[in-house]
Amino acid sequence: xxxxxxxxxxxxxxxxxxxxxxxxxxxxxxxxxxxxxxxxxxxxxxxxxxxxxxxxxxxxxxxxxxxxxxxxxxxxxxxxxxxxxxxxxxxxxxxxxxxxxxxxxxxxxxxxxxxxxxxxxxxxxxxxxxxxxxxxxxxxxxxxxxxxxxxxxxxxxxxxxxxxxxxxxxxxxxxxxxxxxxxxxxxxxxxxxxxxxxxxxxxxxxxxxxxxxxxxxxxxxxxxxxxxxxxxx
Amino acid sequence: xxxxxxxxxxxxxxxxxxxxxxxxxxxxxxxxxxxxxxxxxxxxxxxxxxxxxxxxxxxxxxxxxxxxxxxxxxxxxxxxxxxxxxxxxxxxxxxxxxxxxxxxxxxxxxxxxxxxxxxxxxxxxxxxxxxxxxxxxxxxxxxxxxxxxxxxxxxxxxxxxxxxxxxxxxxxxxxxxxxxxxxxxxxxxxxxxxxxxxxxxxxxxxxxxxxxxxxxxxxxxxxxxxxxxxxxxxxxxxxx
Numbered sequence: 001x002x003x004x005x006x007x008x009x010x011x012x013x014x015x016x017x018x019x020x021x022x023x024x025x026x027x028x029x030x031x032x033x034x035x036x037x038x039x040x041x042x043x044x045x046x047x048x049x050x051x052x053x054x055x056x057x058x059x060x061x062x063x064x065x066x067x068x069x070x071x072x073x074x075x076x077x078x079x080x081x082x083x084x085x086x087x088x089x090x091x092x093x094x095x096x097x098x099x100x101x102x103x104x105x106x107x108x109x110x111x112x113x114x115x116x117x118x119x120x121x122x123x124x125x126x127x128x129x130x131x132x133x134x135x136x137x138x139x140x141x142x143x144x145x146x147x148x149x150x151x152x153x154x155x156x157x158x159x160x161x162x163x164x165x166x167x168x169x170x171x172x173x174x175x176x177x178x179x180x181x182x183x184x185x186x187x188x189x190x191x192x193x194x195x196x197x198x199x200x201x202x203x204x205x206x207x208x209x210x211x212x213x214x215x216x217x218x219x220x221x222x223x224x225x226x227x228x229x230x231x232x233x
Numbered sequence: 234x235x236x237x238x239x240x241x242x243x244x245x246x247x248x249x250x251x252x253x254x255x256x257x258x259x260x261x262x263x264x265x266x267x268x269x270x271x272x273x274x275x276x277x278x279x280x281x282x283x284x285x286x287x288x289x290x291x292x293x294x295x296x297x298x299x300x301x302x303x304x305x306x307x308x309x310x311x312x313x314x315x316x317x318x319x320x321x322x323x324x325x326x327x328x329x330x331x332x333x334x335x336x337x338x339x340x341x342x343x344x345x346x347x348x349x350x351x352x353x354x355x356x357x358x359x360x361x362x363x364x365x366x367x368x369x370x371x372x373x374x375x376x377x378x379x380x381x382x383x384x385x386x387x388x389x390x391x392x393x394x395x396x397x398x399x400x401x402x403x404x405x406x407x408x409x410x411x412x413x414x415x416x417x418x419x420x421x422x423x424x425x426x427x428x429x430x431x432x433x434x435x436x437x438x439x440x441x442x443x444x445x446x447x448x449x450x451x452x453x454x455x456x457x458x459x460x461x462x463x464x465x466x467x468x469x470x471x472x473x
Contacts, residue, residue, distance in 0.1 A: 131291055132320035136380075137310065137336040146332070150323045232323045232364045 009201035010208060020182075021202070025209055028186040031099055031173070032166040035106035039114045039162055042107075044155065047118025048148055052126060052140040062119065068112035073105075077175030080105040084176065097178040102186070105172040110162035117158035121151045153229050156221055167214060240301040240308040240387055241267035241419055243288065249296030250283060257283055258443045260297065267387075270410075270420040272430045272451070275440035276471050281423040282317075282392050284440065288421070289314045289390050310337060312388035317396055319377030321365035327352065329365045330380050337384045351383035355409055371402025378409045389413055391422040395429065407433060427467065431455060439463050441471070 013021055050061060082088050084096040084104070095101045125147045133143050148155065170188040177184035179193060187206045194203035248261040258280045265271055265288075273281045286292045288299060290309050301308035321329050330348035339347060352358050357379055360368065365376060374394055381389055391410065395403040410433065414420050424430055430437065434451035439460070446460045458464045465471035 129320050131286075132316060133336075134291060135289065135314045135316075136333045137338075142336065146322065152323075232366060 006200040006204050010205035013202065013205040014209060018205075021205060021209070023182060024185055024187055024190050024206065025213075027099065027184070028167065028188070028210075029213070031102045031186060032106060032163060034103045035110055035166050036159060036163050038103070038107045039110040040159055043111050043114030043162075044118050044148055045144060047115040048122045048144040050115065051119045051122035052143060052147075054140075062116075065112050065115045065119070069116055071109060071112065072171065073109055073169040074171035074175065076108050077105050077172035080108065080172070080176045096176060097180060097184060099177070099184060101176040102173045102184060105176045106166040106169070109169060109172060110166050113162045113165060114158050117161065118148075118151075118155060121154045121158070122147045125151050153225050153232075156225050160218060160221055163217065164214065167210065238303065238305060239267055240303075240305055240311050241265065242302055243388070244300045244302075245288070245297070246300075247297030248284075248287060248294050248299065250280075250287060250292065251295045256443065258287075261445045263438060263445060263448050265388075265419065265421060267419055268417070269435035270414055270422070270433055271436050271438060272434035273421065273423045273438045273440065274425070274427075274430055274466070276466060277425070278442075279440040280443040281425075281440055284438075285314070285390050285392050285421065285423055288312075310384075311386055312390060313381035313384050313386035314390040314392065315374070315377050315381050315394050317393040319373055321368075321373055321376060323366055324364070325362050326357070326365045326368070326376050327361040329376065330383050333380045334383055347383055351379045354382065355379050355412070369402075371398050371405065374398060374402065374406055375409060378406065378413070382409075382413060386418060388419040388421060391420070393423050393425070395424075395426070403429070427469075439466070441466075 050058065050065070080101060081096065083090045084093065084101050085091055086096075093100075095104065122144075126143065129143070129147065129150070133146065138146065168188065170192055173179075173184070173186050174189050174192070177186070177189065179185050179189040185193075187210045191203045191206050191210075194200070194206070243265040245261055245263050245265075248258060249256065250258040261284065273284060275281050283292070287294050289312060290299075291314075305311075322332060324332070327345070327348055330351055331344040334344040334347055335341070349358070349361065352361055355375060355378070357372075357375060360372060360376065365373065368376065378391075378394070389410075394410075395406050398406065407429065410420060410422070420433075422433065424433075430451070434454075436448065436450050437454040438445060439447040439449070439454065439458075439462075441462045447454065447458065447463055449459060454463065455467060458467060462471055
């Protein structure tokens with residue numbers, strides 16, 4: 001069929017600014033960036049608290065959070081599906097098969113990564129800073145914002161890892177979003193669908209865009225991080 | 234000059250510290266008076282830094298007592314410590330000072346003014362907007378002393394503040410310590426540098442193997458030490 005031309009057709013789709021493709025890319029970015037933002041707001045303080053806290057069950061929480069970094073996306077999708085389905089505990093929200101449900105599922109996937117990597121970073125910093133900060137009168141609780149800010153260059157990497165996981169996964173958004181054209185179809189679910197339909201050009205085009213976005217974002221973060229780090233020491 | 238009540242003298246009695254089943258300090262008894270400069274000396278592993286950390290409250294003694302005069306409730310806010318390797322935050326020099334002042338409970342509106350006052354007190358104005366982590370070792374240590382000074386402590390503990398510095402930086406640190414002392418701060422400092430101790434000490438606490446062997450006026454310590462260990466130390470023969 002059109003396989004020989006798939007690559008050039010893909011480039012054409014991208015260059016011509018195909019509106020269907022544009023809508024899919026926009027939705028994907030919207031969902032993933034929202035999930036990264038929410039996971040950061042929860043995960044950065046939670047990870048720091050886990051690093052500095054002294055309470056029963058701390059070790060268990062660390063192990064669970066580390067283990068959940070490997071949570072299969074389809075399982076996360078299934079859990080969110082059950083929770084959001086009509087008869088589920090959160091069914092009244094009416095979120096199933098909406099972008100909102102996809103954000104919830106991806107947040108759950110990213111959160112363990114952000115928490116675990118933040119915990120490790122902050123714990124290492126605390127080992128270096130503890131005496132000095134305690135000497136200056138800082139409590140462990142008060143040290144949380146101080147250490148998060150001082151660990152900012154390492155923590156960017158944690159957020160990029162979260163972004164990578166969310167933008168690359170298919171299983172969770174497929175289950176809770178339903179891959180509805182023009183509404184919940186993301187780059188990854190579209191690639192899966194178009195490939196199985198045989199429309200390799202669109203699938204390939206989306207694949208190129210997905211990789212380009214990831215590369216661009218990481219390059220930007222790397223350069224910005226290096227410049228800022230050089231300035232801040 | 235520090236307003237309100239003095240937290241000195243500091244009374245230490247029967248102070249002991251054990252870690253990992255080893256007794257590192259054995260029943261130290263001493264009193265630190267206001268005004269003079271006390272140098273804690275002794276060979277490596279004598280317990281100098283440990284004694285300083287216990288007095289500053291970073292460690293809890295396993296035996297004995299450490300009492301600031303009258304048991305003032307906020308005595309812990311009135312002594313500051315400068316470490317051998319200062320930890321400065323990844324922000325500007327000025328922001329490092331305002332952060333410390335925030336931790337000290339200074340109202341937000343007064344922090345920057347006080348921080349700038351501290352920088353200019355020690356001629357560090359030019360560093361204000363520089364990132365603290367890219368400063369030289371000597372500049373970082375001077376900034377650490379300015380940070381301690383900004384909190385207006387009555388007692389300044391210094392743990393080998395110059396041992397990682399070159400002679401020029403060492404000299405400027407010693408000048409800063411002298412300035413703090415001239416303003417009425419009690420100086421309590423550890424060093425293994427005999428020359429430095431001769432320049433700075435009014436009295437010497439001499440520790441060896443976790444025991445306090447002497448608390449002697451400096452003049453007497455350097456010319457007529459009371460113990461054979463101190464004599465050997467001054468001759469440079471006692472290293473452990």
